[in-house]
Structures are given as C-alpha cells and as structure tokens.
Amino acid sequence: MTKSISTTNVSASAVNRATYLKHLLTQASAAADESTLPLKALRDQAIATVSDHTFPSGRDEEWRFTDLSDMLSLPFQRAAKGTDAHQLAFSAVQSDYQLASLNGHYRSSDSKTLKQAGVVVAPLSELLQSPDYTQKLEAIVSSRLAQLQGAEEVFTALNTAGFTDVMVVWLAADQVIEEPVCVVRESEGEAIAHLRTLVIAERHAKLTLVESFSGTGEATRCNTSVTEIWLAEGAQVNHVRLQDESAETFHIAKTAVDQAANSRYQCTAIDLGAKLSRHHLEVYQSGPQTDTHMYGLSALGDRQLADTHSLLTLIHPHSSATQIQKNIVDDKAHAVFNGKVFVAQTAQLTDAAQLNRNLMLSNKARIDTKPELDIVADNVKCAHGATVSQLQPDEVFYLQSRGISAEQAQRLLLYGFAMEIVEKISIESLRQSLSDRLTEWAQ
Amino acid sequence: MSSSVQSVVSQPYKYGFVTDIESDSLPRGLSEDVVRAISAKKNEPQFMLDFRLKAYRRWLTMEEPAWPNVKYPPIDYDDIVYYSAPKQSEKKLDSLDDVDPALLETFDKLGISINEQKRLANVAVDVVFDSVSIATTFKEDLAKHGVIFCSISEAIHEHPELVKKYLGTVIPTGDNYFAALNSAVFSDGSFVYIPKGVKCPMDLSTYFRMNNGDTGQFERTLIVAEEGSSVTYLEGCTAPMYDTNQLHAAIVELVALDNAEIKYSTVQNWFAGDENGKGGIYNFVTKRGLCKGVNSKISWTQVETGSAITWKYPSCVLVGDNSVGEFYSVALTNNYQQADTGTKMVHVGNNTRSTIISKGISAGKSKNSYRGLVQVNPKAEGARNYSQCDSMLLGDTSNANTFPYIQVQNSTAQVEHEASTSKIGEDQLFYFAQRGISPEDAVSMIISGFCRDVFNELPMEFAAEADKLLSLKLENSVG
Numbered sequence: 001m002t003k004s005i006s007t008t009n010v011s012a013s014a015v016n017r018a019t020y021l022k023h024l025l026t027q028a029s030a031a032a033d034e035s036t037l038p039l040k041a042l043r044d045q046a047i048a049t050v051s052d053h054t055f056p057s058g059r060d061e062e063w064r065f066t067d068l069s070d071m072l073s074l075p076f077q078r079a080a081k082g083t084d085a086h087q088l089a090f091s092a093v094q095s096d097y098q099l100a101s102l103n104g105h106y107r108s109s110d111s112k113t114l115k116q117a118g119v120v121v122a123p124l125s126e127l128l129q130s131p132d133y134t135q136k137l138e139a140i141v142s143s144r145l146a147q148l149q150g151a152e153e154v155f156t157a158l159n160t161a162g163f164t165d166v167m168v169v170w171l172a173a174d175q176v177i178e179e180p181v182c183v184v185r186e187s188e189g190e191a192i193a194h195l196r197t198l199v200i201a202e203r204h205a206k207l208t209l210v211e212s213f214s215g216t217g218e219a220t221r222c223n224t225s226v227t228e229i230w231l232a233e234g235a236q237v238n239h240v241r242l243q244d245e246s247a248e249t250f251h252i253a254k255t256a257v258d259q260a261a262n263s264r265y266q267c268t269a270i271d272l273g274a275k276l277s278r279h280h281l282e283v284y285q286s287g288p289q290t291d292t293h294m295y296g297l298s299a300l301g302d303r304q305l306a307d308t309h310s311l312l313t314l315i316h317p318h319s320s321a322t323q324i325q326k327n328i329v330d331d332k333a334h335a336v337f338n339g340k341v342f343v344a345q346t347a348q349l350t351d352a353a354q355l356n357r358n359l360m361l362s363n364k365a366r367i368d369t370k371p372e373l374d375i376v377a378d379n380v381k382c383a384h385g386a387t388v389s390q391l392q393p394d395e396v397f398y399l400q401s402r403g404i405s406a407e408q409a410q411r412l413l414l415y416g417f418a419m420e421i422v423e424k425i426s427i428e429s430l431r432q433s434l435s436d437r438l439t440e441w442a443q
Numbered sequence: 444m445s446s447s448v449q450s451v452v453s454q455p456y457k458y459g460f461v462t463d464i465e466s467d468s469l470p471r472g473l474s475e476d477v478v479r480a481i482s483a484k485k486n487e488p489q490f491m492l493d494f495r496l497k498a499y500r501r502w503l504t505m506e507e508p509a510w511p512n513v514k515y516p517p518i519d520y521d522d523i524v525y526y527s528a529p530k531q532s533e534k535k536l537d538s539l540d541d542v543d544p545a546l547l548e549t550f551d552k553l554g555i556s557i558n559e560q561k562r563l564a565n566v567a568v569d570v571v572f573d574s575v576s577i578a579t580t581f582k583e584d585l586a587k588h589g590v591i592f593c594s595i596s597e598a599i600h601e602h603p604e605l606v607k608k609y610l611g612t613v614i615p616t617g618d619n620y621f622a623a624l625n626s627a628v629f630s631d632g633s634f635v636y637i638p639k640g641v642k643c644p645m646d647l648s649t650y651f652r653m654n655n656g657d658t659g660q661f662e663r664t665l666i667v668a669e670e671g672s673s674v675t676y677l678e679g680c681t682a683p684m685y686d687t688n689q690l691h692a693a694i695v696e697l698v699a700l701d702n703a704e705i706k707y708s709t710v711q712n713w714f715a716g717d718e719n720g721k722g723g724i725y726n727f728v729t730k731r732g733l734c735k736g737v738n739s740k741i742s743w744t745q746v747e748t749g750s751a752i753t754w755k756y757p758s759c760v761l762v763g764d765n766s767v768g769e770f771y772s773v774a775l776t777n778n779y780q781q782a783d784t785g786t787k788m789v790h791v792g793n794n795t796r797s798t799i800i801s802k803g804i805s806a807g808k809s810k811n812s813y814r815g816l817v818q819v820n821p822k823a824e825g826a827r828n829y830s831q832c833d834s835m836l837l838g839d840t841s842n843a844n845t846f847p848y849i850q851v852q853n854s855t856a857q858v859e860h861e862a863s864t865s866k867i868g869e870d871q872l873f874y875f876a877q878r879g880i881s882p883e884d885a886v887s888m889i890i891s892g893f894c895r896d897v898f899n900e901l902p903m904e905f906a907a908e909a910d911k912l913l914s915l916k917l918e919n920s921v922g
Binding site: 345358362365369371372380385387 | 510819821834836837838839840841842843844845846847848849850851852853854855856857858859860861862863864865866
C-alpha cells in the first residue's frame with residue numbers, strides 16, 4: 001500500500017484544549033472535595049469519563065457551530081461561596097417552595113424547603129443530615145442521580161465530577177403540588193460553578209418546576225448545569241427554564257428527562273442572557289404513550305450565541321411529541337438549533353412534529369439550524385420544518401395602513417412572534433414578567 | 444407494514460450479465476507510477492499529468508470521510524484496477540462497424556441505441572465501457588451547431604484550451620477524498636461545450652457500463668454552457684452482478700455562464716447487491732454545478748435506484764446574480780442498500796433562488812438518508828430557498844433519515860424547509876381494492892404519484908423508464 005496512513009499532527013490548539021480540560025477537571029475535583037457529599041464512586045466514574053474526552057472543538061459535529069475557543073484563555077477557578085448578602089429571590093414567581101444557590105452553593109437563608117413524608121424539596125447536603133432521609137429515600141436518590149442516559153457527554157460528566165450540591169425535588173406517588181417549585185441560581189465573580197438539580201416525580205405525581213439562571217456583575221464566568229428529571233408512570237412535570245445570565249457568562253446546560261408510560265413532560269426554555277449559552281435537552285422514553293412538549297425561545301443581540309440541541313428518543317408505541325423552537329437574532333448574534341427525533345422500530349403510531357422558526361433582524365446575525373429525523377417505524381406520522389426570514393414587509397405595511405408607525409408595527413410583530421412560546425408557560429405572573437421583558441427587548 | 448404490503452424480494456437485476464471481452468488493464472493498486480501510466484496510455488499533454496499528480500499527492504494526505512450515515516468494510520485501494528479498457532485495434536475507429544461486435548451486443552442488451560439503424564431517437568449518446576469511451580453518436584450533426592460532444596480524452600487532445608480553462612474549477616482536486624482520487628486516476632467521461640447563444644438541438648446522453656469485476660470506474664464529466672446557451676443532459680448506468688463490491692468514484696462539473704441553462708438528469712441503476720446485501724457498487728460521486736453568470740440556471744434531477752451504497756450530493760454554487768439552482772431527487776433503497784444523498788445550495792450572488800424536492804423510499808432493511816445544505820452567504824441579498832423532503836417507509840425494518848443543514852448569514856434571506864414521513868395506508872389500498880385494483884398496482888400507482896414532482900422534471904423517455912424501474916425494484920414488495 002503506497003498510501004501512507006497520515007499521522008495526525010497534534011496541533012498546538014489540541015494540546016491547549018487537552019490542558020484546559022484537565023484544568024477544568026482539577027477545579028471540579030477540588031470543588032467536589034470541599035463539598036461533604038459522599039459520592040466518591042460517582043465522582044471517580046465521572047472523572048474517568050472526562051479524562052477520556054477532549055475539550056470540544058469545531059471539528060466535533062455536536063459543536064460545529066458553537067465555538068468554545070474563547071473559553072480557552074479563561075482559566076476559571078472553582079467558585080467560592082459568594083459573599084454577597086443580597087437576597088436571592090425570583091421576583092416573577094412567588095412560591096412556598098424555593099431552593100436558592102449562589103455560585104452553586106446552597107443558601108438556606110433564601111430558601112423555603114419542605115421535608116415531609118410525601119414531598120421533598122431540599123438540597124442533598126441538608127437532606128443527608130436530616131432524620132427524614134430514610135433508607136428508602138436514599139435508595140431512590142442514589143438510583144437516579146447521574147443515572148440518566150447521556151451522562152458520558154463531557155460537560156455532563158464534568159458537572160458530575162464537580163457539583164457542590166444537588167437540589168432535590170421528590171414527589172411520592174399521587175402527590176400534586178399546585179405551587180411551582182423554584183430553583184433559583186445566581187452567580188457572581190469570576191469563577192466556574194457546576195449546578196445540579198434532580199427531580200423525581202413518582203407515579204401520578206404532578207408538579208411545575210421553574211429554574212432560573214441569572215448573574216450579577218461584568219465578570220467572565222462559566223456555569224455548567226445539569227437537571228435530571230424522572231417521570232414515573234402517569235406523572236406530569238411542567239418545566240420552565242429561564243436563562244438570563246449576565247453578559248460575560250458561558251452557560252452550558254443539559255436537561256435530561258426519562259419518561260415512563262403515560263407521563264407528560266413539557267419544557268419551556270427561554271434564553272435571553274449569557275455571552276454563549278447552550279441547552280441540551282434530551283428526552284428518553286421508558287414506557288409507551290408518553291406525551292412530550294418542547295418549546296424554546298431565544299432572543300439575542302450584540303454578539304450573543306444561543307445553541308439549542310434537543311434529542312427525543314422514542315422507543316415505545318403510541319406517543320406524541322411537539323417541538324417549537326423560535327429564535328430572534330439581532331446585531332451580530334448567532335442562534336444554533338439542532339433537533340433530533342429518533343423513532344425506533346418499536347415506536348409505532350408515533351405522532352411527532354417539530355418546527356424551528358428563525359427571525360433575522362440584522363445582516364450581521366447568523367442562523368445555523370439542522371432539524372433531524374431518524375425513523376425506522378413505518379406506521380408513524382412525523383414531520384419537521386424550519387424557516388429563516390425577516391419581518392415581512394407586507395405585514396408591516398398592513399399595520400401601517402391601520403395607522404401604526406412602521407417602528408411600532410415591527411415591535412408588535414416581534415412581540416407576537418415571541419409570545420407564542422411565552423404563552424405556553426402556565427404561571428400567570430411569569431408570563432407577565434416575560435412579556436414586559438420582551439417588550440423592553442424589542443425597543 | 445402490516446398484512447398487505449411487505450418487503451420481500453425485488454425483481455432480479457436484469458443488467459447483471461458479464462460481457463466476455465478481452466481487456467487491457469493496468470495491474471492492481473495505486474502509486475505515482477500508476478497515475479503516470481494512465482496518463483501515458485492516454486497520451487496526455489503535460490498539464491494533465493501535472494493535474495493528476497497534484498491530485499494524487501493531495502489524496503495521500505487526506506482521510507476517507509467517516510460522517511456519512513452508511514456502513515461498509517474498509518476499502519483496500521491497492522486491490523482495485525484503476526484502468527481497464529476493452530482491447531481494440533490501435534487505430535482510431537472510423538465507424539461503428541469497427542467496434543467489437545460483442546460490445547455492440549452488450550449495449551443492445553441494455554437497450555442503448557448506438558447502432559446506426561437505431562438512431563431514430565433524437566438523442567446523442569456517448570457510451571463509456573469500463574473506463575473508456577466507446578462511441579459517441581451524432582457528432583457531426585452537433586458540430587454543425589458548434590456543439591462539442593465527445594469523450595473527455597478526446598477533448599484533452601482536441602480542445603486542450605477549454606479543458607485547461609474549466610477542468611477542476613468547480614470541484615478542485617483536493618475537494619474531498621473521492622474527488623481527489625478521481626482527479627488522479629480518472630480514465631474517461633464526457634465533455635460537452637455549448638457555444639454562445641446555442642440551444643443544443645438534441646438531448647445529450649452518456650451511458651456508463653462497468654464490466655470488469657475488479658475495476659473501479661472513475662469517470663469525469665465536464666459540461667460548459669457559454670452565454671445564453673442551453674443543454675439537456677442525461678446519464679444512465681448499469682453494471683454486472685459480482686459478489687464483490689466495486690468502487691465508482693465519479694466527478695461531474697457543470698459551468699453555466701450568463702443566461703445559460705443546464706439540465707442534468709441521472710437514472711442510476713448500478714448493481715445494488717443481492718437480497719442479502721452481498722456485492723454491489725459503492726457509488727461515491729461528487730457532482731457540482733457552478734452558476735457563474737447572471738440569470739444562469741442549473742437543474743439536477745436524479746433517480747437513484749441502484750448501488751449498494753450511494754454517497755452523492757449534486758450541488759449548485761449560485762454565484763451569478765439572479766441565478767437559479769434546482770434539485771429533484773427520488774432515491775429508492777431496498778434490501779440492504781444504503782443511500783446518503785441530497786444536495787448543497789450555496790447562495791453567493793444577489794437574488795439567487797433554489798428549490799429542493801427530495802423523495803426517499805425505503806424498503807427491506809435499507810437505510811435512506813437525505814443530507815442537505817442550504818447556505819446563504821453574508822453578501823447574498825434576497826436569497827430564496829424552498830426545500831421539501833418526504834420519506835416513504837415500506838415495512839418497519841427500513842430506515843429514513845433527514846439531515847438538513849441550514850446556515851443563513853443574511854437577514855434578507857427566506858429559507859423554508861419541510862419534511863414528512865409516511866407510509867402507504869391500509870385505507871388507501873382498500874380504496875383501490877374497491878375499484879378492482881390489485882394491491883401491487885395500487886402500491887405502484889401510489890409510489891408513482893409520490894414521485895410525480897420529480898418525474899415531471901425528467902425528459903419523457905427517462906420518466907417512463909424511471910417509473911418502470913421503480914415498480915420493478917419494488918415488485919413483490921406487496922403481498
């Protein structure tokens with residue numbers, strides 16, 4: 001054979017990326033050592049997983065359009081317990097269940113926990129000390145924490161190696177909480193933090209989960225977030241995710257969901273903040289007849305980048321799924337969408353629809369979208385669509401002909417475009433606050 | 444699919460015979476010497492040898508792509524015969540009477556009319572057997588209009604200035620692994636040049652036949668349409684049945700200048716392997732059209748029914764303002780066939796438009812993927828794209844995928860993409876049964892309707908052939 005096998009030159013950037021990932025892992029392990037959680041086996045496994053990976057580059061298909069190379073020059077240190085005494089609160093939603101953390105460290109002063117026979121809303125660090133943490137509950141938590149598929153992805157493993165606490169929400173069978181459970185995540189200072197949430201809804205349990213991510217100050221920082229949600233048979237979880245991080249934040253998040261038979265999961269993810277944000281939403285099925293709704297809205301300006309990756313794996317019959325992802329990009333912003341729907345041979349009678357709509361407001365903005373279908377079952381109804389366009393001049397003109405100024409007409413159309421997603425949120429006060437926020441954004 | 448529609452075996456491949464003809468082949472394997480030998484055998488000028496060597500050296504540094512959604516054992520590039528030609532007398536052929544009768548018989552069997560008496564159909568044909576162009580019909584008639592239609596080896600000798608100007612301009616030698624390989628070892632193919640303002644008086648066609656069992660076929664087609672000209676081009680292919688896999692790595696380059704129009708249609712029916720997935724052609728093809736001039740138009744139509752593996756993305760680079768790119772495709776896979784096919788539309792000029800219509804039909808245990816790219820560059824004002832890709836699944840063991848990439852960097856662009864997946868419903872079959880139509884006929888009618896948007900784009904004879912081909916391929920899929 002004359003064609004020599006070309007030895008790939010290990011480029012300087014590859015070395016750079018390897019060292020950087022090693023640095024992140026060291027920081028993660030140090031953070032884990034400082035926390036008192038007895039999770040050595042889990043951590044060791046995660047460390048091994050991270051060590052097998054390289055820091056993603058543009059050559060990885062999953063990261064092709066989301067360039068993380070800016071991070072390489074930022075040697076983030078693990079986050080210390082914040083000193084800021086200001087109250088961590090989520091003004092848009094008032095609730096009796098709230099778990100607050102600053103830089104990933106739990107803040108009991110701003111939290112309202114609940115530990116009773118059928119419902120647990122508490123951080124793992126506190127649970128461990130509590131007499132309510134029965135063997136049964138311990139078994140439930142340890143059989144679910146970091147056990148969802150997709151855990152071998154590098155940032156998820158990094159999160160597992162380095163989280164300082166886990167916000168645990170557990171509902172026993174038939175428990176229904178009307179008020180939303182709020183998980184409030186705030187950050188300050190230049191640091192890297194790994195945020196972890198575990199939600200377990202047992203048989204026919206029902207809850208609304210609101211996650212909010214925000215930050216103060218102009219410091220560059222990085223937050224990785226992993227939220228695992230387990231829905232047992234007939235359970236219902238309505239999940240709202242609000243990402244409004246400060247302007248210099250790298251926000252890399254994963255939401256992994258396991259749906260048993262007849263369960264219903266809805267995610268409404270709103271991305272407004274961060275310099276670079278990535279939300280990887282993965283839904284796995286462990287029973288038939290599930291119902292899944294995935295809604296997303298990114299409204300971006302300046303040089304922001306928001307990347308939504310979703311994976312829906314259907315392996316059982318009679319399920320339905322809808323997905324709508326909307327992106328608005330202005331200035332030099334960049335929106336990325338990659339939605340994968342996999343329908344296995346065993347998932348007959350699936351009804352899945354996926355739509356990605358993008359609105360470009362500036363010529364410097366950029367959209368990269370890739371809706372993906374992978375179908376083996378034949379008796380299914382699957383469709384997807386994607387559009388990219390600007391505001392339609394005839395629609396603006398129509399409004400102008402009714403005496404509305406061109407500028408106002410544009411704002412109105414933008415608002416309408418965005419509100420289709422916001423209206424999926426069931427909490428009135430949050431809808432209102434987002435509506436105000438978007439009106440302001442459209443100015 | 445339940446009771447009435449099931450994937451069973453398809454019609455035996457009727458073009459699977461081998462012609463026993465003496466051939467003049469180079470030894471197996473690839474090296475710089477082989478590249479030089481091919482060039483020397485064809486008596487090529489220095490610029491061609493340089494072109495080949497540059498490509499070969501580039502190929503050595505490249506890696507075989509791993510991203511397509513297909514699986515195959517590693518290809519041993521040293522076990523392939525890179526050049527094989529039917530042995531003929533050294534002298535140039537004066538007429539078809541000098542062609543080996545065994546060859547003519549082969550093409551008769553295939554239904555290709557290169558015999559004089561059969562030249563009733565108004566189509567000029569260039570026939571490529573293994574690596575060499577055998578005959579080109581209607582040359583004189585075309586020459587009257589200034590149209591050059593000949594094999595590319597002939598063009599290299601007779602019109603070196605044109606070849607030099609355009610060869611490798613659309614697909615550079617290092618474009619991708621298989622393109623580099625082709626650039627290094629390509630043996631023959633067709634060359635078409637339509638002069639300024641000429642509307643080509645008849646459809647042009649190339650027919651490819653792979654005969655030798657160990658040969659790879661590496662042909663190269665170059666079509667240049669000058670200002671205001673237009674041409675319709677058809678391509679067909681078959682190969683004998685062997686239980687080993689053969690490599691086919693072709694390149695097609697199209698160049699359309701101001702106001703020119705090229706319509707390129709393919710009916711691909713290489714041997715697909717048997718029902719157990721043994722044998723068949725690896726069809727790794729690079730096809731790209733460059734809409735260089737303003738208001739130019741390139742339209743690709745393909746009906747892909749053959750090949751064990753298809754890896755093919757006929758693309759349009761829309762550089763000229765107001766240029767138009769079109770892609771119409773039907774890809775049918777059965778048994779163990781794998782297809783990863785689609786298109787790329789790259790919008791560079793202003794007010795460029797593109798349309799993509801892709802229909803995938805998967806039966807048996809096959810895998811059918813649509814992979815497409817719509818790219819709107821930052822300076823392309825007013826670009827417009829519409830894509831539709833529909834899949835039909837026959838049986839629950841086949842696989843349909845879509846991977847559409849949409850990359851937009853200009854806010855005046857309008858891009859739409861939609862995709863759906865469906866099957867033939869029991870209710871549809873019942874409706875036909877009510878009217879006394881058998882399930883077989885019903886399925887064939889439904890499929891033909893499903894593909895209508897694409898077949899409408901094919902020239903008449905080809906459309907009829909394609910329609911027939913699909914029903915043959917799916918014969919007995921209904922039971």
